[in-house]
Amino acid sequence: MVIEHDIESCGSRAVQLSHANHPRHQRQKLEVYNEVLRRIQDSDCEEAHVPGFDDQLWLHFNRLPARYALDVNVERAEDVLAHKRLLKLAEDPASRPAFQVRLVQVYPFGGANYADSIHSDPSEIEDAQSSLNYSLKQGIHPPPTFGSSSNLEALALQTTKNNIEDGGSAMSVTPYFHRPMHEITFSTVDKPKLLSQLTSILGEMGLNIQEAHAFSTTDGFSLDVFVVEGWPNEETEELKGVLEKEIYKVKEQNMSNQGIHYAANEHYQTRIEPSPHCIQIPTDGADVWELDTNQLKYENKVGSGSFGDLYRGTYCSQDVAIKVLKPERISTDMLKEFAQEVYIMRKIRHKNVVQFIGACTRPPNLCIVTEFMSRGSLYDFLHKQRGVFKLPSLLKVAIDVSKGMNYLHQNNIIHRDLKTANLLMDENEVVKVADFGVARVQTQSGVMTAETGTYRWMAPEVIEHKPYDQKADVFSFGIALWELLTGELPYSCLTPLQAAVGVVQKGLRPTIPKTTHPKLSELLQRCWQQDPTLRPDFSETIEILQLIAKEVNDHKDKSPHGFLSALRRVHH
Numbered sequence: 001m002v003i004e005h006d007i008e009s010c011g012s013r014a015v016q017l018s019h020a021n022h023p024r025h026q027r028q029k030l031e032v033y034n035e036v037l038r039r040i041q042d043s044d045c046e047e048a049h050v051p052g053f054d055d056q057l058w059l060h061f062n063r064l065p066a067r068y069a070l071d072v073n074v075e076r077a078e079d080v081l082a083h084k085r086l087l088k089l090a091e092d093p094a095s096r097p098a099f100q101v102r103l104v105q106v107y108p109f110g111g112a113n114y115a116d117s118i119h120s121d122p123s124e125i126e127d128a129q130s131s132l133n134y135s136l137k138q139g140i141h142p143p144p145t146f147g148s149s150s151n152l153e154a155l156a157l158q159t160t161k162n163n164i165e166d167g168g169s170a171m172s173v174t175p176y177f178h179r180p181m182h183e184i185t186f187s188t189v190d191k192p193k194l195l196s197q198l199t200s201i202l203g204e205m206g207l208n209i210q211e212a213h214a215f216s217t218t219d220g221f222s223l224d225v226f227v228v229e230g231w232p233n234e235e236t237e238e239l240k241g242v243l244e245k246e247i248y249k250v251k252e253q254n255m256s257n258q259g260i261h262y263a264a265n266e267h268y269q270t271r272i273e274p275s276p277h278c279i280q281i282p283t284d285g286a287d288v289w290e291l292d293t294n295q296l297k298y299e300n301k302v303g304s305g306s307f308g309d310l311y312r313g314t315y316c317s318q319d320v321a322i323k324v325l326k327p328e329r330i331s332t333d334m335l336k337e338f339a340q341e342v343y344i345m346r347k348i349r350h351k352n353v354v355q356f357i358g359a360c361t362r363p364p365n366l367c368i369v370t371e372f373m374s375r376g377s378l379y380d381f382l383h384k385q386r387g388v389f390k391l392p393s394l395l396k397v398a399i400d401v402s403k404g405m406n407y408l409h410q411n412n413i414i415h416r417d418l419k420t421a422n423l424l425m426d427e428n429e430v431v432k433v434a435d436f437g438v439a440r441v442q443t444q445s446g447v448m449t450a451e452t453g454t455y456r457w458m459a460p461e462v463i464e465h466k467p468y469d470q471k472a473d474v475f476s477f478g479i480a481l482w483e484l485l486t487g488e489l490p491y492s493c494l495t496p497l498q499a500a501v502g503v504v505q506k507g508l509r510p511t512i513p514k515t516t517h518p519k520l521s522e523l524l525q526r527c528w529q530q531d532p533t534l535r536p537d538f539s540e541t542i543e544i545l546q547l548i549a550k551e552v553n554d555h556k557d558k559s560p561h562g563f564l565s566a567l568r569r570v571h572h
């Protein structure tokens with residue numbers, strides 16, 4: 001997959017600056033603009049005849065990075081118009097994110113973007129052009145907006161080659177055709193992690209991103225264009241419907257206090273589709289999570305972590321945990337990260353995730369307030385109180401954790417520090433995931449401070465600082481589950497560092513007791529597979545654990561001591 005954007009940063013803006021200062025790029029941009037304007041004016045498009053349209057179009061090119069003009073397929077002038085409309089739509093909070101879906105056909109020789117047209121051999125372009133014209137005459141779908149990617153072309157060539165080698169497939173009759181893909185374009189307000197959110201939505205839908213072009217406008221909007229494959233049908237309506245639902249799900253979780261409407265657009269006929277399920281709730285813009293420090297009462301200190309001390313206290317008479325950040329830990333970077341984490345945490349609401357109540361964000365008094373978990377952590381329960389879990393309660397705990405983690409993952413939050421010390425129990429024995437926020441704040445050196453203490457639970461790819469995804473948490477979950485099962489510290493005879501080396505280099509894993517329920521044993525081994533893609537996701541662990549729980553329950557009902565063992569479940 002090619003992503004022309006630094007996933008989490010304003011990479012395209014950086015690119016834009018360097019391009020913008022380059023006179024050649026300015027000249028090229030002007031040429032592309034003129035060509036696109038000419039094509040739009042030659043078409044029947046009404047918009048083009050509105051007075052001032054040329055100025056608006058120029059403005060459009062200017063608010064985007066120079067590489068937008070250089071990469072755009074000039075033959076797809078209507079795409080430029082569609083981008084302009086999507087960006088306009090995105091100005092209305094009710095329409096965000098604005099998106100459109102269309103079918104595209106990838107050609108091995110690419111489309112005619114500006115860069116191609118000035119750098120390629122003219123005869124090649126002519127050939128490519130004639131194949132394009134030929135294709136279009138055959139009624140095949142238009143090419144992607146940014147048709148120059150060697151990535152996509154290679155894919156098309158590969159298919160062509162395979163078809164020719166296979167011989168006789170329908171596609172080999174027209175050798176330049178590749179099976180259609182979909183192009184999905186989003187526009188919304190630019191924000192950190194937007195691109196990873198969008199890619200994960202597409203991933204959730206089973207779509208494989210073949211190409212992504214991400215642009216930020218100078219006034220804070222995003223334009224992200226994805227070419228995806230994996231949608232089984234040559235249609236867009238159903239895909240749009242599923243995409244809308246997927247976005248709705250994420251927005252509903254993320255912005256529970258705001259009404260959301262989506263705009264969808266196909267074939268460049270923009271329309272806004274208000275969601276029937278939600279209403280617009282007015283907001284006065286107040287930061288409701290900023291706590292009134294007068295209402296915050298400190299009681300005893302409960303413990304300390306790497307970021308500060310944790311106190312029990314009350315906020316407006318409700319029991320709370322107050323995590324006070326150590327002043328010496330506070331740096332500009334950390335404050336930024338702190339703000340980002342508060343921004344995420346305030347939207348998180350799930351029975352199995354420790355509830356964020358608010359924060360004091362006025363330095364130097366930085367603290368995070370959450371619900372108080374009276375039964376403490378599973379780590380303390382297992383290793384300090386020497387508690388044990390019987391299988392039914394172990395399964396209940398594992399299901400609780402899986403549900404909390406599944407929710408976090410659905411909200412694109414990777415915990416990265418999942419361990420029994422971060423699994424807390426309330427007075428009703430409900431287990432909740434904690435510390436997915438500030439625990440992850442990195443030091444200025446970029447080293448995760450919680451790391452060494454966490455090696456025993458850490459996935460090999462995280463230890464090795466390789467790219468990782470949500471499956472890193474599944475690995476940690478597997479280790480925590482083993483800990484619940486055995487009551488032992490993982491690799492207790494090794495130091496954390498020795499354990500880390502063993503896990504990465506020697507495939508070291510905890511030994512599963514022979515008496516373990518076979519399905520549970522299988523689940524543990526799947527969770528800590530070296531290859532993250534082979535690990536289940538949390539929706540699957542929930543299913544498996546529920547199945548085991550049912551089996552255990554059915555078995556217990558048949559046994560004469562069933563009722564007594566059920567009672568013992570709550571002994572801890």
Ligand SMILES: Nc1ncnc2c1ncn2[C@@H]1O[C@H](COP(=O)(O)OP(=O)(O)OP(=O)(O)O)[C@@H](O)[C@H]1O
Nearest residue numbers: 302303304305306310321370371372373377439450
């Ligand atoms: N919401 C809470 N309710 C009750 N106890 C909590 C709560 N959050 C944390 N604790 C307990 O307070 C102690 C300190 O927690 P804290 O999250 O600050 O550090 P940690 O998780 O132990 O270490 P680190 O942050 O370095 O990973 C731990 O014993 C933890 O179990």
